[in-house]
Amino acid sequence: AQSVTQLDSQVPVFEEAPVELRCNYSSSVSVYLFWYVQYPNQGLQLLLKYLSGSTLVKGINGFEAEFNKSQTSFHLRKPSVHISDTAEYFCAVSVNAGGTSYGKLTFGQGTILTVHP
């Protein structure tokens, strides 16, 4: 079974500063990796995903993440955050079973990013 650990439950940061949200995963098979964002009182929106190929993945709103297989990590980064980036961020994995997936996502506990002016 796979598991996901988000290393920080809360990350406060000043506006225009860089941010990194950390995610580590554990799995005995290869995985697909995702980052979702949840704005206050809203549903989940996909930020970016790693399926294969380049380990640096670019997503929406200026976010990017790097897949590091040796360290089993998929950290999310943004070089300069805005007030509007304040939200909860979830890292998730699904099993890559021979190039297909069975629709199950395993989520981390979430990281609340608070951007201060």
Added chain:
Amino acid sequence: EAQVTQNPRYLITVTGKKLTVTCSQNMNHEYMSWYRQDPGLGLRQIYYSMNVEVTDKGDVPEGYKVSRKEKRNFPLILESPSPNQTSLYFCASSFRSGTGRETQYFGPGTRLLVL
């Protein structure tokens, strides 16, 4: 517009009173899932369905039932709700391509309070 809809969005009920939360998607997706979100625990999968009449348990299925009689609908049933099922529930659907490149689309959520 491609979307996943859930009803109701908010529900307050009492222990033991059966309820159903509906989920519908208009994207012809094969996969559908139900998750619950609790503070500090992230989202945990309750049940999922790979196609019509094919369902399976997720990580926290106790106290829940599902059915998949039509491709677009995936209702979540609480036969006898208890206070520990107070939570925020999300339905999701996904397309499974030949290469397995899927993205899950989430509904807006249903906030349930069981008294």
